[in-house]
Amino acid sequence: MDIVLMAVSLALGLGFVGRGLWVLARGGPLVLRSTGRFWPTPGRAAAFWLLIGSGPLVGGLLRAGGQAGLIGLGVAFWLGWLPLALCAIGVIGFRPHPSTP
Numbered sequence: 001m002d003i004v005l006m007a008v009s010l011a012l013g014l015g016f017v018g019r020g021l022w023v024l025a026r027g028g029p030l031v032l033r034s035t036g037r038f039w040p041t042p043g044r045a046a047a048f049w050l051l052i053g054s055g056p057l058v059g060g061l062l063r064a065g066g067q068a069g070l071i072g073l074g075v076a077f078w079l080g081w082l083p084l085a086l087c088a089i090g091v092i093g094f095r096p097h098p099s100t101p
Contacts, residue, residue, distance in 0.1 A: 002063065002067060005060075005063065006060045006063050006064050006067075007060075009056040009057070009059050009060035009063070010056070010057060010060040010061070012053075012056045013053045013054065013055065013056035013057025013058070013059075013060060014053070014057060015053065016049050016050075016052050016053025016054075016056070016057075017049070017050055017053035017054060017057060018053075019049045019053070020045075020046045020047075020048070020049030020050035020052075020053055021046070021050070023042055023045045023046045023049060024042065024043070024046035024050075027042040028042070028045075030042060030045050031096075031099075032096055035096075036098075036099040037095075037096035037097060037098055037099060038096055038097055038099060039094075039096050039097070040097065044094050045094075045096075047090070047093075047094045048090050048091075048094035048095065048096070049090075050090075051086050051087065051089055051090030051093075051094065052086075052087055052090045052091070054083075054086045055083040055084070055086045055087035055090070056083065058082055058083045058086065059083035062076065062079055062080065062082070062083070
C-alpha cells in the first residue's frame with residue numbers, strides 16, 4: 001500500500017509540476033475553463049501549478065526516504081509539514097482571481 005501511495009503522489013505531483021512548466025514555457029491557458037477564474041500573468045499561473053505540484057511530489061519523496069531509513073522520526077515530523085506549507089503558499093498567494101462580469 002505504501003508503494004501505491006508513493007507512486008500516486010509522485011505521479012500527481014509530476015503532473016502538476018509539468019503543467020506549471022508548460023504554462024511557464026508557452027504562456028498556456030490562464031483561465032480555468034470550469035470556473036472561469038483567471039491568472040493575471042503567466043508567471044503567477046506557473047507559480048500556482050509548481051507549488052501545488054511540489055506538495056505531493058515532496059510528500060512522496062519524504063515517504064520514500066522514510067521507508068528507506070534515510071529520514072529519522074524527529075526530522076520526518078518537521079519535514080512532514082513542508083508539503084502542506086507549499087500547497088498553502090500556492091493557494092493563498094497565487095490562486096486564480098474570479099472573473100469579472
